[in-house]
Amino acid sequence: MSQNQSKSTTNKYWKPGSTRPPRQQSSSIVDRQDSTSENVDLYQHSSMSIVQHRRHLPIAAYRTHILHLLEKYRTLIIIGETGSGKSTQIPQYLLESGWTRNGKLICMTEPRRIATIQLAQRIADEKDVVLGKEIGYRIRFEDVYSSGLTQILVMTEGLLLRELMYDPLLTRYNVIIIDEAHERSIQTDLLLGLLKKIQRRRRDLRLIITSATIDSERLRAFFEHQPTSISKTENQPEENKNEDEKLDECFIMSVEGRSYPVEIYHTTEPVPDYCKACVDTCIQIHENEKYNEQGDILCFISGQDDVLRIIRDLHDYARRLNDEQQHLKRKDERKKLIILPLYASLKFLDQMKVFEKTPINTRKIIVATNIAETSLTIPNIVYVIDCGYVRLKLFNPEFGFEVLTTLPITCSSALQRAGRAGRVRSGKAYRLYPAVEYKKMKEFQLPEIQRCDLALAVLQLKALGIHNIVRFDFPSPPPSKNLLQAIECLYALRAIDQQSHLTSDLGMKMAELPLHPAHARALILSLEYGCTQEILKIIASLQVKHVFHNPPNEKMRAAKLHSSFACQEGDLITVLNVIKVFEQQMMPQQFCDKYMLNLKSLKRILEIKDSLEKSLRRIIAKNNKILSSSGDDVIPVLKCLTDGFFMNAAQLSIDGYTYRTFRGSLQELYIHPSCILSAILSKQDTTQSQLPKTILFNELIQSSKIFMSDITVIDPNWLYEIAGHYYEQLSTRQWILKESCDLE
DNA sequence: GAGCACTGC
Numbered sequence: 005m006s007q008n009q010s011k012s013t014t015n016k017y018w019k020p021g022s023t024r025p026p027r028q029q030s031s032s033i034v035d036r037q038d039s040t041s042e043n044v045d046l047y048q049h050s051s052m053s054i055v056q057h058r059r060h061l062p063i064a065a066y067r068t069h070i071l072h073l074l075e076k077y078r079t080l081i082i083i084g085e086t087g088s089g090k091s092t093q094i095p096q097y098l099l100e101s102g103w104t105r106n107g108k109l110i111c112m113t114e115p116r117r118i119a120t121i122q123l124a125q126r127i128a129d130e131k132d133v134v135l136g137k138e139i140g141y142r143i144r145f146e147d148v149y150s151s152g153l154t155q156i157l158v159m160t161e162g163l164l165l166r167e168l169m170y171d172p173l174l175t176r177y178n179v180i181i182i183d184e185a186h187e188r189s190i191q192t193d194l195l196l197g198l199l200k201k202i203q204r205r206r207r208d209l210r211l212i213i214t215s216a217t218i219d220s221e222r223l224r225a226f227f228e229h230q231p232t233s234i235s236k237t238e239n240q241p242e243e244n245k246n247e248d249e250k251l252d253e254c255f256i257m258s259v260e261g262r263s264y265p266v267e268i269y270h271t272t273e274p275v276p277d278y279c280k281a282c283v284d285t286c287i288q289i290h291e292n293e294k295y296n297e298q299g300d301i302l303c304f305i306s307g308q309d310d311v312l313r314i315i316r317d318l319h320d321y322a323r324r325l326n327d328e329q330q331h332l333k334r335k336d337e338r339k340k341l342i343i344l345p346l347y348a349s350l351k352f353l354d355q356m357k358v359f360e361k362t363p364i365n366t367r368k369i370i371v372a373t374n375i376a377e378t379s380l381t382i383p384n385i386v387y388v389i390d391c392g393y394v395r396l397k398l399f400n401p402e403f404g405f406e407v408l409t410t411l412p413i414t415c416s417s418a419l420q421r422a423g424r425a426g427r428v429r430s431g432k433a434y435r436l437y438p439a440v441e442y443k444k445m446k447e448f449q450l451p452e453i454q455r456c457d458l459a460l461a462v463l464q465l466k467a468l469g470i471h472n473i474v475r476f477d478f479p480s481p482p483p484s485k486n487l488l489q490a491i492e493c494l495y496a497l498r499a500i501d502q503q504s505h506l507t508s509d510l511g512m513k514m515a516e517l518p519l520h521p522a523h524a525r526a527l528i529l530s531l532e533y534g535c536t537q538e539i540l541k542i543i544a545s546l547q548v549k550h551v552f553h554n555p556p557n558e559k560m561r562a563a564k565l566h567s568s569f570a571c572q573e574g575d576l577i578t579v580l581n582v583i584k585v586f587e588q589q590m591m592p593q594q595f596c597d598k599y600m601l602n603l604k605s606l607k608r609i610l611e612i613k614d615s616l617e618k619s620l621r622r623i624i625a626k627n628n629k630i631l632s633s634s635g636d637d638v639i640p641v642l643k644c645l646t647d648g649f650f651m652n653a654a655q656l657s658i659d660g661y662t663y664r665t666f667r668g669s670l671q672e673l674y675i676h677p678s679c680i681l682s683a684i685l686s687k688q689d690t691t692q693s694q695l696p697k698t699i700l701f702n703e704l705i706q707s708s709k710i711f712m713s714d715i716t717v718i719d720p721n722w723l724y725e726i727a728g729h730y731y732e733q734l735s736t737r738q739w740i741l742k743e744s745c746d747l748e
Numbered sequence: 749g750a751g752c753a754c755t756g757c
Contacts, residue, residue, distance in 0.1 A: 116755060144757055162757040191756065309751060348754065374753060395753040408753070452755095460757095518757035549752090615757090661749070677750045686750090705752060713752070 054130050058096075061089030063259050070094065070257070071101050074179075078203060079211040079227045079254040081220050085261020087427075090214050091183050092126055095156045103178050103210075104155040111174075112181040113161045115189050116379065117143040123183075124148070124158040144518075145611060161191035165198075166518070168468055173202055179210045185223075186215035186416075187378065188451035188480075190461055196479045198468065200227060216420070219448055220256050226479045227254040264426040266388075270439040278391045279310050281436045283317045286369055289387050289434075290341065298429070299386035300368040302376060304421050306393040306410050307707075308347045311371045312556045318343045318369060339367045346372035346380070349550040352604055358382050377420060381427075388425040390418060392437040396449075399457050401485035404667055405652075406457045408705045414449045418442060451480045458482055458490035459521045463499060466506050467515035496651060496730045497525045513623045517616065519543065526648025527620060533644040535634035536620070538580060542645070544613035545579045546702060546714065551609070553600040562600045563683060569599075570680045573638060574699065574716040576645065578680045583609060643726065646718050649700040650727035654712060655720065656697050663699070663712065666723070666731060673704070676711035698723065 058064060063084065073080055084090040091112075098110050114120040124141035133139060140149020142159040149157055161182075168174065180199060185192055196213070203209055213223065275281040282303050293299055305311050322341045344358050362368045362384065370382055374394055394413045399406045413421075418435065425431025435442065453461065462473050470476050474487060494500045499511035499521055506512050514524040523543045530539035545551065554562050569581045586606050589595040596603040617631070634640040646653075654663040654673055663673040675682055675695070685694055702714035723731065 160756065162755095166757060187755090189755070307751090307753070349752080377754090379754070397753080410753090464757095547757095549754095554752090674749075676752070678752055682750075703752095707751070709749090711751080 063089040063093045077252050077255040081256045082214045084259040087262035088259045108178040110156045110179045111177045112158045120158050181212040183214050185213045190452045193453040224254045264430040266422050266426040267432045269434045275436050278436045279313050285434050300384050301387040302385045303371045303389040306395050311345050314371045315345050339365050342368045344370050385424050386431040388433040390421045390435045398455050414446045416448050454482050459493045462490040463515050522648045529647050530644050533640045534632040535640040536631040537633040538641045540613050541583045542576050544609045548605050548609050551605045553602050565599045575680050575714045576716045646722045647726050652701050674709045674711050676713040679715050
């Protein structure tokens with residue numbers, strides 16, 4: 005079960021900038037693959053037929069075993085390393101052996117949209133059928149399947165969760181496969197909990213959970229342990245007992261992957277500056293491995309800022325190298341360098357550069373955030389540098405907010421990062437931390453459900469009829485403080501009443517919208533404030549990041565161009581201005597280039613806006629009525645935002661530049677420098693008492709301080725006018741919720 | 749006084 009552990013072979017020590025890593029031993033030569041992503045690696049570039057290819061995958065040896073186990077067990081946990089072929093093959097094995105014969109489907113979930121499409125496409129290719137017929141997929145905004153014809157349906161986790169609202173027993177499926185379960189998104193955990201519940205009613209439903217590394221024993225315990233107190237309604241009637249009743253609960257099996265050994269090096273002591281250490285290590289690799297024909301370098305760095313710092317220093321080195329070579333006027337053995345950044349807010353075309361084939365006599369260095377750990381798989385990596393940190397959202401229950409924070413990574417993450425060096429041939433991983441630090445790391449990252457804001461998850465569960473959230477059987481129960489915060493939040497937003505039931509006027513409507521409850525409330529209330537068109541655009545924009553394009557070398561120009569949309573009311577109204585203008589453009593590409601805006605983000609905002617508008621019309625049953633707009637009057641929009649975001653209100657302290665929330669926390673908050681407000685303020689001559697007294701924020705980001713981002717300026721009187729109930733109750737804590745009692 | 753992990757409905 006711990007193949008990952010055994011694959012990473014040796015631990016060696018070295019110090020960046022002093023001792024050089026040992027020279028690469030001559031190793032067996034493996035053909036370099038020209039694939040551009042992991043999803044098109046194996047068969048397309050070999051001479052094997054599809055049948056041969058399928059037979060050669062490690063999972064193929066387990067075909068009959070898997071099918072046999074599925075006859076005997078209700079739930080199957082399959083641990084398979086990358087390259088085992090589990091995702092593409094398992095649904096096909098089930099299809100071939102008749103698991104769809106009664107007209108019901110095989111469902112497979114993926115955490116991400118791109119992976120969903122790619123997987124469905126690949127299965128369709130292997131079966132030589134047109135995508136959308138026997139094999140189909142569903143992601144938000146895209147249904148590519150035919151009811152009555154489709155047998156394997158791949159979809160995102162979020163969509164299966166939505167499907168549960170309309171079909172609580174998921175009656176159209178025989179088998180549900182949860183793929184990539186080790187990522188443990190909130191959706192994964194909600195699905196696992198709900199599927200266990202469904203299995204008690206539907207004894208015929210089979211569940212397969214596949215994962216790379218997972219806390220599998222805990223998961224088996226979860227599926228084997230049945231709650232002792234099953235209520236009468238949930239008890240299986242005697243007469244329904246049949247063959248399915250005799251099934252055993254859960255079985256774990258492992259499938260080996262296909263990867264090469266990776267030598268792992270640790271530093272001798274902690275590095276004071278991991279950016280410098282990363283640059284030094286890149287240089288060392290480049291100098292030492294100059295005879296090595298292949299070998300691109302991938303660096304895992306925690307944030308965009310550090311990525312850009314490292315890129316800048318590496319460019320300096322590359323320039324020196326180039327000058328030296330010209331000066332010597334002879335052919336140097338060292339290769340040329342291509343240095344590329346990779347992070348989420350990078351323009352799409354710049355992201356795609358990492359997939360371009362590295363030319364002969366050239367080495368590619370990619371400096372990436374953890375976008376490279378899950379979302380994008382970069383080909384031909386032989387060297388990995390791991391800084392040992394990651395930025396994660398963490399819910400602080402004392403404080404009551406999610407904060408983006410830098411944390412040390414976990415063992416499983418360190419292994420995952422190192423593993424990226426062994427995809428094409430044996431590789432090396434350089435960890436910028438001592439081995440003792442690795443030993444101190446937590447084994448697995450906390451599942452998202454244990455470290456995030458649970459307001460939306462709780463609302464979804466309530467809508468699915470799970471009344472008592474505290475007693476819900478979670479695979480990893482979230483801290484009770486976090487649950488309590490979520491319940492209190494939903495109560496403050498009037499989505500639930502004091503009995504903790506969904507309110508019929510607001511709560512039920514909010515649950516139908518795929519939005520954070522605060523956003524959903526603002527959107528529904530916009531009908532009363534008469535500014536629905538404006539709030540639709542603003543809420544849609546909050547679901548999408550990176551509207552403003554800010555390349556590191558053109559910051560001044562970008563700031564100037566962006567300031568033409570800026571307004572005193574803050575970031576949300578500024579984005580509203582951008583969207584309003586963007587909508588009217590005949591040539592959106594030229595418009596975005598001119599003002600340094602992100603076309604992809606803006607298009608997606610409009611797409612989400614349309615989808616939210618459809619949902620909203622359905623909820624309020626006003627299909628044809630024109631939705632209200634407040635026109636040029638911004639006051640209704642600001643008041644409506646206050647009505648949704650009142651929990652995220654902050655007031656200026658006496659010092660004149662720090663903020664504190666109204667919720668009684670002593671935490672000092674600062675306006676993030678990316679906010680339009682800081683841009684406006686920095687232009688003004690006097691800095692004294694210029695900051696607005698009361699603001700709403702959408703997110704908190706921790707770096708040197710805790711910063712608020714996406715800020716809106718409001719009139720403090722509105723808070724008492726609109727959310728007086730909340731602030732009064734907050735001070736006296738008069739209200740006692742039923743579920744709070746359960747916790748004690 | 750000074751900088752923005754990643755998904756998903």
